[in-house]
Amino acid sequence: MKPTTPAAEDYLKTIYAHTEWQSEPITPKALATRLGIAPSSVTEMVKKLAAGGFIAHVPYGPLTLTPAGRLRATAVVRRHRLIETWLVRELGYAWDEVHDEAEVLEHSISDRLLEAIDTHLGHPKADPHGDLIPAADGSTDQVPSILLADAPPGHAGTVLRVSDRDPAVLRSLADAGIGPGSHLTVLDAATVLLPAGAPHPFSPDVAVAVWLTS
Template identity: 85%
Template sequence: MKPTTPAAEDYLKTIYAHTEWQPEPITPRVLATRLGIAPSSVTEMVKKLAAGGFIAHVPYGPLTLTTAGRMRATAVVRRHRLIETWLVRELGYSWDEVHDEAEVLEHAISDRLLEAINAHLGQPATDPHGDPIPAADGSTARVPAVLLADAPPGHAGTVLRVSDRDPAILRALADVGIGPGSQLTVVDTETVRLPAGELHLLASDAANAIWVSR
């Protein structure tokens, strides 16, 4: 099976993204939850993707992208993140609004338009949330990071990435000026100190959505 359908591309992109910032492999059950579909539907697609050589999988075990699967996944991720960057920089979208738009557009625009967008933006390295934009050859460059929830009190660093899974968290962080490039010091799992010295109580679960430099 060639993963040319939007559904197949979404599977590969989700598998790739799951382990991009943490080491735990993704299981079919977790994949079903992330995609918001029935486990039986995931089982059928996993079989097709495995038969097509895009994932390696044993029954009841985790899912791993093959070389071919990773290349296809990073191509879709590249599209998604370039579109998000374009929407924020050129069309006035806020960073909490772009994910759903990119989900649709990533399957629709041509390679020519994508590369024109990339050139127009100056070949950005990261998207508005700090996620690295893969190069056309699938390679990525990522700075070592630690999840804020796992950082010890006193840890000082730069915000490298904020998960876009919860738009409410993105809006709350934007309201206080926290985003990729922000400097902060961890006070505890719910509180950070900003450069001017002010303390900020994070929104619920925000510490599990922010990655800072080690």
């Protein structure tokens, strides 16, 4: 099977993204939840992707990408994140508005246009949320990180990445002037010190959405 359909590409992209910032592999049940579809549909697609050599899977076990699956997944991720970066930098979109647009465009633009966008943007290494943009060969330069929820009091670090899963979280962080590149110091389990020196409370939703340098 060649994963040329949008659905197959979305599966591979989601499996890749799940382990990008942590090491625990994704289960079929978690994959169904992330994609918002029935577990039975996931089972059928997993069988097809495994038969095509794109994922390694044993019944009831977690899903991992094969080298071929990872290469295809990073190609889709590269498209998605370059499009998001282009929409923010060139078309005036806010960072909480780009995900759904990129979901559509990533399956339709040509390779030529994608590379033209990459060149025009100066070959960015990360998208507006701090997610790394894979190179054409699938490689990335991952930096050691720690989730804000796991950072102890006194930890000081630079924001590397903010999950784009919840637009409300993105808007609240934007209102506070927090984004990739912001330097934060953890004061306690619910407060950080902003670059300007002011304490700023954060919610549990924010705590599991922000990654800092470790």
